[in-house]
Amino acid sequence: MSLTLEEALASLRVLALPMRTTFRSLDVRETALIKGESGWGEFAPFVEYSDQESLPWLESAIEAADKSLSPALRELIPINATVPASNNEAEIEQILSWYQGVDTVKIKVGTGIKEDLARIQEVRKHLPKAKIRIDVNGSWSLDDALININAIYNEVAGDSLEYVEQPVASLGELKQLRELLSASVKIAGDEVLRKAVDPFAVNLEGAIDILMLKVSPLGGIKRAMDLAIHHKLPVVVSSALESAVGISHGLALAARLPELDYACGLGTSALFNQDIGDIPIIDGAIKVKNYPIDIAQIERHELKGERLEWWRNRISRVWNLRRPA
Ligand SMILES: [Mg+2]
Numbered sequence: 001m002s003l004t005l006e007e008a009l010a011s012l013r014v015l016a017l018p019m020r021t022t023f024r025s026l027d028v029r030e031t032a033l034i035k036g037e038s039g040w041g042e043f044a045p046f047v048e049y050s051d052q053e054s055l056p057w058l059e060s061a062i063e064a065a066d067k068s069l070s071p072a073l074r075e076l077i078p079i080n081a082t083v084p085a086s087n088n089e090a091e092i093e094q095i096l097s098w099y100q101g102v103d104t105v106k107i108k109v110g111t112g113i114k115e116d117l118a119r120i121q122e123v124r125k126h127l128p129k130a131k132i133r134i135d136v137n138g139s140w141s142l143d144d145a146l147i148n149i150n151a152i153y154n155e156v157a158g159d160s161l162e163y164v165e166q167p168v169a170s171l172g173e174l175k176q177l178r179e180l181l182s183a184s185v186k187i188a189g190d191e192v193l194r195k196a197v198d199p200f201a202v203n204l205e206g207a208i209d210i211l212m213l214k215v216s217p218l219g220g221i222k223r224a225m226d227l228a229i230h231h232k233l234p235v236v237v238s239s240a241l242e243s244a245v246g247i248s249h250g251l252a253l254a255a256r257l258p259e260l261d262y263a264c265g266l267g268t269s270a271l272f273n274q275d276i277g278d279i280p281i282i283d284g285a286i287k288v289k290n291y292p293i294d295i296a297q298i299e300r301h302e303l304k305g306e307r308l309e310w311w312r313n314r315i316s317r318v319w320n321l322r323r324p325a
Pocket of ligand 1: 135137165166190191212
């Protein structure tokens with residue numbers, strides 16, 4: 001029961017899901033689904049990613065299509081709201097309204113400290129008790145990170161600042177930052193793990209306090225669990241702007257981790273205008289269960305012709321990079 005390339009391509013559906021708000025400069029999210037004996041797998045590397053970087057995403061999709069899961073350990077997964085790098089006040093208010101009952105908000109920053117401070121303040125105006133996590137995507141220099149984190153802590157967030165995700169790009173800078181930072185702010189690592197050639201070989205000691213775990217870029221649920229055990233750090237399960245199929249795999253990981261102390265970034269379906277399954281956020285959490293995938297919705301958002309061909313070729317090329325099992 002091992003999915004072949006021919007079977008994967010025969011089951012391939014390519015989707016273009018319209019976004020409700022611009023995120024990562026995207027208005028439409030293109031992604032691909034393959035199906036095997038265990039159900040749908042999602043292959044969703046962003047279109048600009050290289051074949052090599054897309055390889056763990058394919059392994060993750062194959063695992064989902066091929067392998068069955070162990071029993072879940074919990075029934076509810078707490079969720080954070082996700083606010084893009086926008087300073088449109090009405091848009092921020094609207095986005096927050098999509099996340100009923102959440103007590104944690106992740107805010108994209110790094111677009112200029114004035115705008116960042118204003119964005120955080122705007123979120124705090126609507127949800128003054130919420131924990132705030134900011135995601136810099138590694139875009140600050142070490143000096144900027146020191147100044148900006150202190151400004152955010154002192155001027156707008158205070159102790160509601162739960163953590164700063166990937167403030168600087170490299171492992172060395174993360175270690176230096178943690179030594180130099182005066183405010184007692186936790187640092188989370190995302191790209192430092194998921195962009196690493198070998199995420200098991202990265203020594204995260206003294207660099208970060210919290211690890212972001214994303215199923216697709218880390219090569220699947222099992223590998224993400226193995227990485228959590230290997231690095232011995234508290235984790236936040238997050239997603240990569242995937243459809244309901246990919247989100248359900250993030251939920252499956254979150255439901256199976258022995259410890260889960262933080263809200264998870266699995267509420268990004270709210271950023272889509274339409275999705276292929278309905279995974280509602282109720283009282284700030286998502287219930288762990290099998291959410292049906294709506295075939296009519298797949299058909300409605302399906303791409304044929306040149307885009308289908310592009311994804312077929314991409315999957316074939318990436319498949320050929322796989323190591324024999
Ligand atoms: Mg991130």
